[in-house]
Amino acid sequence: MRPRWRAKERGRGTFAYFAQELTQAAARHMELEVCLHRAVREQRLRL
16 A cells, blocks of 8 residues: 555554655654653753
């Protein structure tokens, strides 16, 4: 199945790459970004 249709089936705000490894890497990157933003907001990390 093509990545575009895979993402559409999963719903809004989702993504899919041609290789599962790329999709997993992007998901880890997004999770890290969310955690860093939360840490800054909660003053557990200062930049």
